[in-house]
Amino acid sequence: MRTSQTFSISFFVRKKKEQSDLALLYTRITVNGKSLEISLKRTIPLDKWNQPANKLKGNSIESRQMNKKIDETRTLLYEAYDRLVKEDQVVTAQGVKVRYLKSDEQHLTLIYLISYHKEKMEKVLKYGTMKNYNTTETYLKEYLKKRLKVPDIYLKQINYQFTLGFENFLRALPKLHNNGVMKHMERFKKLMRLAEDLDWIEKNPTKRFKLHFDQVDMVYLSKPELDKIKNEIFENAVLSINRDIFVFACYTGLAYADVKALNKRHLNNIPQIAHRKKKSTLGKN
Template sequence: MRSTNTFSILFFVNKKKKNDDQALLYARITVDGKRVNLSLKRKIDISLWDATKKRARGSSSEARQINLYLDQTHTQLFQCYQDLKFKGELITAQLIKASYGGELETSKTLQELIDYHTRKIESTLAPGTIINFGITENYIKRFLKTSLKTTDVFLKQLDYKFICDFETFLHKYWPKGHPKAMNHNTVMKHLQRLRKMV
C-alpha cells in the first residue's frame, strides 16, 4: 500500500453562482489526482479576487480579512491531512473534507451511538436483553448528567478515565427500590454492555 500521497489545496471563486458581483469562495482539495470542492460559506466581490495568486488583491480591510481566513482554512485542512497521515489511515480528498467538517467517526457522540445501537437491536435480541441494555443506557445518561454535568460526550472522550469514573459511579450508585448498592458482577455487566455498544 502506498505510504505517500500527493496533496494540494487550491482556493477559487465560483462565478457561476455569483449574485450582484459577489461570488462564493471554495477550496479544492486534491489527493492523488482525485478532488473535492468545499464551500467556505463566504462571499467575495469578484473584482477583489486575484485568480493568479488565489487570494484577495489589495490591502483593504476586507481583503486582509479574507486572506487571513484563507490562511486559517489552509492550515486547518493541512492539519486534517496530517492527522490522517499520523494515524496511518486511508487518505482521500473526501475524508479530509469530512474531517474538516467534523463528519468523521471521531466527531460522533455517545448519545448518537446509543441511539444507533437501540435501533440496531430492536429486532435482533430477546426482549429481556433489550431491557437490560435500556437500563445500562439510563445509567450512562445519569452518569453524564450527575458526574460530568453534561448530556453527551464525543466518542473520542471515551478513554480509560471515563470508564474508571463510570465504574466508580456505578459502585456508589444505589438504585431506587433496591435493598443495597450494585454488587461487583452487576457493575461489570453494565460495563460489558457499554463495551458492546462501542
Template sequence: MKSRSTFSVLFWINTSRTSLEQSKLYARITLNGKRVNLSLKHEIPANDWDKKRSKVKGRTPEAQEINEYIQHVRAELYSSYRELMKADAEVTAEAVKAHFLGEEEDQKSLQDLFDYHNLHHNHNLSAATMSHYRTTQNYLLEYIYKINGKEDIHLNKLDFNFVTGFETFLRTYHPKHYHGTMSNNGAMKHLQRFRKMIRIALNLGWISNNPLKGYKIKMEKKEREFLTAPELASIENYATSVERLEIVKDLFVFSCYTGLSYCDLIVLNNSHLATIDDKKWILTKRAKTDTAVRLPLLKAPVDILEKYRDHPRRGEDNLLPRLSNQKLNSYLKELADKCKINKHLTFHMARHTFATTVTLTNGVPIETVSKILGHTRLATTQIYARVLDQKISQDMELLQRKLDIEH
C-alpha cells in the same frame, strides 16, 4: 448574565498581492474576537470592488454572478455556525471554516464510543461483564442528561471536572433495586469501566487528551465474608415448609459445596452432568473467564440434584430450579434471619465459603481449589483463600510443639 457569542462574516479583497490589477477574494470569519480568513478562489478587478458594501460594483453578468456567490457563501457560513452550535460541538472560527469546507474532524460522541465498545469487545467479555458495562454506560448517560439536559456529549467535551462530577453523581445515586446509596467500591468499579472505554477512544485517535489523567481509583479493601462450619451447618439443617426458602437454601448449599457462581450454577443442564469412575461430575465453563471447570461432586450437591430430578420448577433440561439473582439474594437475607446468622448473606458468599470453610480449611491444596474455581491466576484464589481462626490456631499449636521439642 450568560454572554452570547459574537459571530460575523466580512468579505474583502487582498490588494497587497494584486496581479495585473486582479485581487483575490476572501471571507473573514470572526467569532468572539478571533478570526480566520477563507480564500474563495475568485479574482476580481480591484477597482470593481465596493469595500463599504462588500460586493462587486455594477450590474454586469460577471458582477451579478460573483455577488450571488458571495451571498451563497455568507448563508453557508452562517449555516455552518448554527449547525455547530446545535450539535453542542466546540465552536471556533476555525471550526466554522472547516465545517464549510467539509474538512471538520468527525467529532465522536460518548454514545459512539459505547457502540464501538459493545460491538468490538463483546466477544472478549462475558455476558455478565457486558451487562456491567451497559449499566455503567446508562449511568453516564443519566449523568449527562442531569448536567446539561442532553442525551449525549462529544468526547472532546470530557474533562477532569466531568469525571469528578460523575463520581459525585454515583455516590449520591439511589439504585432502584437497592436501599441506600452506592458503595465506594461500586462507584469505583463504574469509573474503572469508564476509564477502560476512554483508553479505547485514545487508541482510536478520537480524543487527544485523557479526561481521567491524574484521577485515582480508590478501592476500599474489604474482608471477604464467608460462613464458618457451624453457620453452614445451621443453614443445611434448617427445615421449612416454605418452598421458596427451601429452594434458596438448596441452591446456596449446592454452591457452597461446588464453588459455582450464580451465573454458572443457574444454567446447569443435563449436558453438564457426567459420570466418571462411578462418580457424578460437573463439566462446564465459567461464564466470566471461559475457563473449563471439571468438578467431582461431593455428597451434598449429589443429594440436591437427586432431590430436584423431577421437580416441576426445574425446567425441561435444567438440573436445578431457576431464580433470579436479585430474588435469591433477597430471600437469603430472610434465611440468614431464620438461621440467626448475623452476616450480610449473599449468594456469592457461597463461593467464598467453598474456598475457605469447605476446601482450604480441610487441607485441599490451593492449586486444586484454584482449578475448581476456574481461576486463571493463582493470585485470584489467594483472595478467596482466607485462613480461618481455626487454621491459624492449629498452625500455631504445631509451631509451639516444634519449639517445645527444640528446647
C-alpha cells in the same frame, strides 16, 4: 508507507450570477490527480481577489479576516489529510473532505462508544462483567439526563469536570458505597481509554482521576454455619432453590455468573459417572 501520494490545496472564486461584482469562495483539494471542491460559504468582492496568491488584496479588516479564514481552512485540510495517512487509511479527496467537515465523527458520542464496546466485548467478557458494564451504562445515561439535561454528549466534550461530576452523581445514590462508586468509575475510565486507543479522542480526561478503594475484610462461613444453611427448611420454595444454588456454589467454588450460565450441556457426563459408580458397587458384591 505511501511514498507516491500527492496532495494539494488551492482556492478560487466563482462569480455570483445575480451580482457580477461579487464572488463565492471555494477551495479545491486534489489527491493523486483527482480533485474535489468545497464551498467556504463566503462572499467576497471580485476585484479584491488575487488568484495567484490565493488570497484577498489589501490590508482592510475584511481582507485580513477572509485571509485568516483561508489560512485556517488550509491548516484543517492538511490536518485531515495527515490523520488519514497516520491511520493508514486509503486517502482520497472525498475522504479528506469528509474528515475536514467532521461528518465521519457525527456518531462519536459517549452513547456510541458504549454501544461499540458492548458489540465488541459481548462475546469476550463474562456475563457478570457485561452486566456490570450495563449498570454503569445506566448510571451514565441517568447522569446525562438528570444532571446535564442532555440525552448524549460528544466524546470531545467530556473533560475532567465531567468525570468529577459523574463521581459526585454516583456518590449521591443511596445504594452505592465508596467501592461501588469506584468500580463504576473504573469501568468509565476503561471506556474512555478505549476511545483514546481508537484515536476517537486526542486526550483522555479520566487519566488524572485516581481510584481509591476501601480495604474490606472478607468474611467466610464456617463449616457449621454452612451446614446450618444447608439443613434449614424453608416454607418458601423460592428460598429453598436460592439456598440450594448458594450451597452448590460454595461447594464447587463457582461464581454466581458461572452458576447462572450452567445448562444441561454442562451436565451431560453425570449419567456416565453414575453408571461407572453403580458398576463398581456391583463388582464389589
